[in-house]
Amino acid sequence: MIRLIEVHKSFGPQKVLDGLNLEIERGKTTVIIGRSGGGKSVLLKHVIGLLKPDSGQVLIDGVDITKLNDRELNEIRKKFGMLFQEAALFDSMTVGENVAFPLREHTKMKEDEIRDTVAERLRVVGLKGVETKMPSELSGGMRKRVGLARAIALRPQIVLFDEPTTGLDPVMTEAVNQLIMDTQRSFDLTCVVISHDVQSIFRIGQKIAMLHEGRIIACGTPDVIETSDNPVIRQFLAGSIEGPIKIM
Amino acid sequence: MKNFITALDLLGKTMMRGMEEAGSIAVLFVSVVAWSVRPPFRLKDIVKQMEFVGVRSIFLVVLTGTFIGMVMALQGYHGFRMFGAESLVGSTVALGMTRELGPVITALMITGRCGSAMAAELGTMRVTEQIDALYVMAANPVKHLIVPRMIAAIIMVPMLTVVSDFVGIVGGYFVGVHLLHINSGVFMANITKLVDLNDIYNGLVKAAVFGLILSLIGCYKGFNTKGGAEGVGRATTESVVLSSVAILVSDYFLTALMF
Ligand SMILES: Nc1ncnc2c1ncn2[C@@H]1O[C@H](COP(=O)(O)OP(=O)(O)OP(=O)(O)O)[C@@H](O)[C@H]1O
Ligand SMILES: [Mg+2]
Numbered sequence: 376m377i378r379l380i381e382v383h384k385s386f387g388p389q390k391v392l393d394g395l396n397l398e399i400e401r402g403k404t405t406v407i408i409g410r411s412g413g414g415k416s417v418l419l420k421h422v423i424g425l426l427k428p429d430s431g432q433v434l435i436d437g438v439d440i441t442k443l444n445d446r447e448l449n450e451i452r453k454k455f456g457m458l459f460q461e462a463a464l465f466d467s468m469t470v471g472e473n474v475a476f477p478l479r480e481h482t483k484m485k486e487d488e489i490r491d492t493v494a495e496r497l498r499v500v501g502l503k504g505v506e507t508k509m510p511s512e513l514s515g516g517m518r519k520r521v522g523l524a525r526a527i528a529l530r531p532q533i534v535l536f537d538e539p540t541t542g543l544d545p546v547m548t549e550a551v552n553q554l555i556m557d558t559q560r561s562f563d564l565t566c567v568v569i570s571h572d573v574q575s576i577f578r579i580g581q582k583i584a585m586l587h588e589g590r591i592i593a594c595g596t597p598d599v600i601e602t603s604d605n606p607v608i609r610q611f612l613a614g615s616i617e618g619p620i621k622i623m
Numbered sequence: 624m625k626n627f628i629t630a631l632d633l634l635g636k637t638m639m640r641g642m643e644e645a646g647s648i649a650v651l652f653v654s655v656v657a658w659s660v661r662p663p664f665r666l667k668d669i670v671k672q673m674e675f676v677g678v679r680s681i682f683l684v685v686l687t688g689t690f691i692g693m694v695m696a697l698q699g700y701h702g703f704r705m706f707g708a709e710s711l712v713g714s715t716v717a718l719g720m721t722r723e724l725g726p727v728i729t730a731l732m733i734t735g736r737c738g739s740a741m742a743a744e745l746g747t748m749r750v751t752e753q754i755d756a757l758y759v760m761a762a763n764p765v766k767h768l769i770v771p772r773m774i775a776a777i778i779m780v781p782m783l784t785v786v787s788d789f790v791g792i793v794g795g796y797f798v799g800v801h802l803l804h805i806n807s808g809v810f811m812a813n814i815t816k817l818v819d820l821n822d823i824y825n826g827l828v829k830a831a832v833f834g835l836i837l838s839l840i841g842c843y844k845g846f847n848t849k850g851g852a853e854g855v856g857r858a859t860t861e862s863v864v865l866s867s868v869a870i871l872v873s874d875y876f877l878t879a880l881m882f
Contacts, residue, residue, distance in 0.1 A: 420755075423759055424758075425755050425758060425759065445763075449761040449763075450761075452758070452759060452760070452761040453761050455759065457756075457759045459752050459755070459756060461751060461752060463751060463752040463753050463755065463756040464753070464756075465748075465753055465756070466747075466748075466751075466753070467744070476760065476762070477760045480760060480761070480762050481760075481761065
């Protein structure tokens with residue numbers, strides 16, 4: 376289980392997280408929604424210890440990771456997989472080497488096992504036979520799916536997805552949603568997904584949390600969120616310009 | 624008075640920033656040393672960097688080394704001729720190359736070619752979150768990115784210096800003997816008489832230190848890049864300037880220690 380308690384984070388004068396509390400249940404998919412620039416990526420980076428809060432706690436299975444040293448943090452991170460918003464593929468390596476990276480780093484697999492695993496992971500994200508291409512030769516959506524393959528390569532217990540379907544066509548969006556749901560179910564994963572796509576949110580989310588002005592203002596099952604009368608949530612789901620979410 | 628205090632304030636701040644930066648570079652160096660002795664050793668990464676730093680710089684080093692040797696012969700000839708000591712041209716070129724110009728010119732060329740590339744590569748990896756991705760996959764960026772680059776530079780800059788020393792002397796010979804008609808026997812005899820193996824060794828030790836400096840600074844600047852493409856550009860420029868200055872300053876102190 377992941378718990379964030381009273382997390383504050385500012386960049387210079389800009390307050391991004393302002394006493395945020397969130398509980399993410401084990402074995403479920405939690406979707407985090409909120410306006411662009413609202414701090415969703417920042418929140419995700421706190422969960423995996425890439426950013427340290429100015430104050431507050433981040434508990435992973437009861438351990439406060441803000442207090443750990445590098446070596447202890449690495450042990451915790453081995454439980455995680457993460458898809459970055461811009462995929463963050465290593466551009467000096469081929470696609471195949473990218474997906475193989477976590478396998479080479481943390482397993483004793485033989486080369487042919489690695490090759491098979493990489494091919495299988497790429498196949499499930501709909502990218503058969505692109506192993507030898509360089510990331511720069513791929514489209515944005517393809518890069519994202521390679522990032523996805525890399526994130527789940529080690530079959531981690533917890534996977535963080537930063538906008539897995541943004542920039543994909545509707546068919547691919549559905550395929551990636553299916554993939555997330557399938558892997559989640561078959562390996563009993565804890566998934567945290569950031570998404571803007573209202574359809575995807577309700578399709579994959581078992582819990583939905585709304586981030587607004589540095590706090591989680593609502594967290595609940597899809598039905599609860601869908602029927603919520605909170606004006607922020609109503610505006611977000613309806614996509615209207617009028618409302619408490621200011622455009623600038 | 625007020626201006627004076629402002630100036631002093633500015634000077635103080637600049638110095639503090641410089642000290643701070645020197646401190647962080649030292650911290651990075653310590654962690655590089657710690658990670659470089661910890662297995663597993665990634666030979667493939669090191670070889671790849673050695674190819675980049677070494678093999679692909681040979682042409683550049685040959686070209687610059689030759690011309691430095693040639694111009695030294697030319698200058699030396701005009702100087703020594705005034706008191707009839709043309710015979711010393713050969714040994715001047717050889718001593719100058721092995722002790723000073725071989726290592727320094729090579730290091731400066733490699734700073735421009737490879738130190739800057741290290742800063743740009745690591746800087747790009749920083750701003751595109753590839754370094755974060757390494758952290759997330761519980762892989763240490765110092766071990767993966769910086770250790771191979773530094774090992775490669777510390778090995779390859781001395782190797783290239785050997786090349787530079789050699790072609791410099793050949794260039795000097797060509798100018799001295801073929802263009803300025805110094806007797807070839809005299810040219811060579813003075814080299815073997817006056818140049819000691821120690822001169823070459825010390826030059827190579829310098830080169831190894833320069834390789835360390837340029838790769839450490841290049842990696843440091845890249846690793847700490849902030850702010851998009853502009854930040855990468857800044858990191859690259861700063862790494863070249865700082866490395867060049869550090870190489871020339873440390874050259875003085877190394878020389879004072881060695882000779
Ligand atoms: N490393 C950083 N340094 C300074 N400011 C940052 C940094 N990272 C994020 N921010 C700021 O924090 C705010 C939240 O950024 P974040 O990337 O979390 O937004 P987001 O909710 O993920 O938006 P989007 O949906 O557009 O991806 C932004 O205003 C951004 O400028
Ligand atoms: Mg984001």
